Amino acid sequence: MSGKVENVGILAMDLYFPSQYVSQTELEKFDEVSSGKYTVGLGQHKMAFCSDREDINSICFTALHRLIEKNKIDLHDIGRLEVGTETIIDKSKSVKTFLMNLFTKVGATDIEGIDTTNACYGGTAALFNAINWVESSSWDGRKAIVVAGDIAVYGKGPARPTGGAGAVAMLVGPNAPLVFDKGVRASYMTHAYDFYKPDLASEFPFVDGKLSIKCYLSALDNCYNLFCKKMRRTDPNFKGLLSLDAMLFHSPYCKLVQKSLARISFNDFLNCPPEEREKLFPGMSAFSDYKLEDTYFDRDIEKAFMTYSQHLFDEKTKPALHIARNVGNMYTPSLYGGLVSYLISKSPEQLVGKKFGLFSYGSGLASTMYSMNICNDMSVGSKLATLIDSLHETVALLDKRQGVEPRIFSEIMENRTQNYHTAPYQPTGSIDVLFPGTYYLINIDDQRRRTYARKD
Ligand code: ACO
Numbered sequence: 001m002s003g004k005v006e007n008v009g010i011l012a013m014d015l016y017f018p019s020q021y022v023s024q025t026e027l028e029k030f031d032e033v034s035s036g037k038y039t040v041g042l043g044q045h046k047m048a049f050c051s052d053r054e055d056i057n058s059i060c061f062t063a064l065h066r067l068i069e070k071n072k073i074d075l076h077d078i079g080r081l082e083v084g085t086e087t088i089i090d091k092s093k094s095v096k097t098f099l100m101n102l103f104t105k106v107g108a109t110d111i112e113g114i115d116t117t118n119a120c121y122g123g124t125a126a127l128f129n130a131i132n133w134v135e136s137s138s139w140d141g142r143k144a145i146v147v148a149g150d151i152a153v154y155g156k157g158p159a160r161p162t163g164g165a166g167a168v169a170m171l172v173g174p175n176a177p178l179v180f181d182k183g184v185r186a187s188y189m190t191h192a193y194d195f196y197k198p199d200l201a202s203e204f205p206f207v208d209g210k211l212s213i214k215c216y217l218s219a220l221d222n223c224y225n226l227f228c229k230k231m232r233r234t235d236p237n238f239k240g241l242l243s244l245d246a247m248l249f250h251s252p253y254c255k256l257v258q259k260s261l262a263r264i265s266f267n268d269f270l271n272c273p274p275e276e277r278e279k280l281f282p283g284m285s286a287f288s289d290y291k292l293e294d295t296y297f298d299r300d301i302e303k304a305f306m307t308y309s310q311h312l313f314d315e316k317t318k319p320a321l322h323i324a325r326n327v328g329n330m331y332t333p334s335l336y337g338g339l340v341s342y343l344i345s346k347s348p349e350q351l352v353g354k355k356f357g358l359f360s361y362g363s364g365l366a367s368t369m370y371s372m373n374i375c376n377d378m379s380v381g382s383k384l385a386t387l388i389d390s391l392h393e394t395v396a397l398l399d400k401r402q403g404v405e406p407r408i409f410s411e412i413m414e415n416r417t418q419n420y421h422t423a424p425y426q427p428t429g430s431i432d433v434l435f436p437g438t439y440y441l442i443n444i445d446d447q448r449r450r451t452y453a454r455k456d
Contacts, residue, residue: 007375008134009176011143012071012387015340015394016063017166017327018054019435020402021046022409027161030406038161043254043321047328048401050151050165051412051429052419056087057098058439058452060149063167064099065454066437067145070390071171075108079142082113082129084122084332086197086362087150089450099147113144119195120250121362123148123168123332128368130172131180143173150331153413155204162253164328168336177375177384178339181355183234185370186226188219195363201421212363213256214296219367220249220260220359221292224267227357227369240268244371245354247316248338250361251324260359261313262305267292269305281308319345326398335360340391348385352376402433423448431455 024038024045038044050059060083067073081103083096094115103111112133116125123146130144149167154160194212197205224240231238241247241264249257269281270292278285287301295301306313322345323337330337335358343351353376361367374384404412412429419425425444434440434455442451 005135005139005174007175007179007377007380008131009172009179009372009375010170010387011173011176011383012067012073012171012390013168013336013340014063014067014070014390015166015168015323015333015337016059016066016149016438017323017330017398018048018050018059019397019400019433019438020051020404021048021326022404022406024161027406027409030410031161041255042161043258043325044161044328045325046403047161047163048165048326049153049163049409049412052416052427053429053431053434053440054151054165054438055441055450056085056089056095056149056151057450058441059151059165059167060085060095060147060169061099061102061439061452062437063149063169064145064147065102065439066394067169067171068102069437070393073143073145073171075103075106077142078103078108078111078145079140080113080130080133080144081111082126082144082146083115084117084124084126084146084148085115085150086117086119086122086331088117088197088200090448091200095147095149118366119362119364120150120252120329120331120334121360121366121368123336124360124362124368125366127170127172128185134173143171146170146172148332148336150333151203152329152331153203153416154207155417159207159209162329164330164334166323166327166330166333166337168330168333168340170336175380177380177387179373179375181371181373184227184230185368186223186230187366187368188222188226189366192363192365194365203416203420210297212252215363215365216250216252216256216361217260217263217296218293219361219365220263220369221267223359223367223369224264225271227371228271231371240271241265241312241316241357242268243355244316244357246320246342246356247359248320248335248342248356249317249359250335251321251338252329252334254321254325257317257321257324258306258313259302261317262302262309265309265312266295266301266305284308323395323398332362340395343388344391344395348388351384351388397435400435
């Protein structure tokens with residue numbers, strides 16, 4: 001393929017979340033924890049979940065098919081299909097190969113890409129693979145699709161209210177309305193046992209909650225400082241958070257995201273020349289001698305910078321939390337649910353020319369901060385409006401979901417746990433409750449092969 005590839009980014013996107021949820025207020029009562037622990041302490045409102053009718057293949061298929069149908073995508077125009085997930089049902093066969101069912105029907109089999117896994121980071125790695133392919137010498141002129149999906153479930157205990165489920169599908173190619181900045185991705189990768197899934201017979205992770213928060217915040221510090229350094233290479237006036245119109249985060253729970261925005265302000269404070277600190281950060285000078293690594297759980301710093309950054313949070317981050325608050329942690333799609341939420345909070349005219357920062361974190365750990373611009377080229381203006389209209393339609397489904405009482409939710413979780421490794425297996429979850437167009441599991445045979453159908 002010859003010619004210069006311009007404005008590589010997201011051309012279209014869509015989202016899937018399950019049709020059932022449990023209220024966090026009701027869950028607080030059911031779990032007999034103090035009132036406000038999940039809703040105020042974690043900042044969560046509702047948590048989506050799946051019965052045994054859905055698995056990682058089905059939720060990714062639902063998101064992919066929705067994207068293809070709504071955007072009338074020609075399957076022969078797709079040259080790469082990437083999946084990011086940490087929900088593993090087969091150790092060797094990728095979810096991508098299952099998604100090929102849609103393409104093989106029309107004879108489209110020349111499609112690169114497989115699955116990428118590292119906790120909540122796999123979706124971002126899959127997206128980077130797709131962008132890199134379009135910008136590479138291997139590109140043949142077709143588009144790429146990235147699907148990120150997970151079913152986030154925890155055993156009974158404090159982590160359970162931080163679950164969720166969902167999938168996002170993104171069409172990637174040139175001349176896009178959402179364009180990725182080049183040469184500024186800032187990564188921080190290291191080894192940590194903060195959250196991992198060593199028990200392959202269980203859907204639940206091993207999680208060290210406090211360590212995972214420390215790892216998340218330390219990854220954020222590292223990525224943010226490196227990202228600012230890289231941005232200043234091309235724009236010496238880049239002022240970090242103040243130069244970004246929106247700052248989006250991977251969202252395990254909304255309170256951590258608000259603390260993360262405050263953490264960025266704390267980094268800006270420490271990086272500020274001492275003579276300007278009092279002017280730019282009035283009343284904060286007592287924190288001048290602190291070191292980042294000593295402050296992950298420092299209440300005074302957290303409180304001071306959450307107060308300082310409240311208006312920045314309201315403007316740049318809070319609009320991105322609508323789906324996270326109402327669905328929960330979707331793992332790999334969580335950051336992209338944030339992007340969807342932010343996009344539908346504004347009109348296309350308000351978005352044109354804006355710059356977003358994005359922070360992706362996956363335990364273990366892998367993390368990157370990167371940025372995207374909303375293209376101000378008028379020729380892509382209608383693509384942006386179409387993308388946002390289509391997302392409004394999907395997000396409206398949040399209000400059409402069925403609320404389920406915690407006792408039933410707990411029974412459904414118990415049923416998933418008991419049968420996670422059963423074969424042959426006939427799922428019993430309701431099909432009636434699913435949204436039209438949802439794929440669901442019909443059967444797992446004695447060779448653990450799965451068959452599915454689509455709800456009319
Ligand atoms: N009203 C208001 N706030 C309350 C109340 C109440 N009644 N009760 C407790 N809280 C607050 C606490 O003060 C605490 O606030 P803080 O975070 O500002 O300290 C918050 O609610 C949580 O309560 P804790 O008792 O500290 O924590 P808990 O033991 O319940 O566990 C945790 C929380 C660690 C987040 C747990 O849910 C977990 O392990 N989740 C999974 C791991 C995770 O999401 N990690 C994040 C990054 S990794 C990833 O994405 C998976």
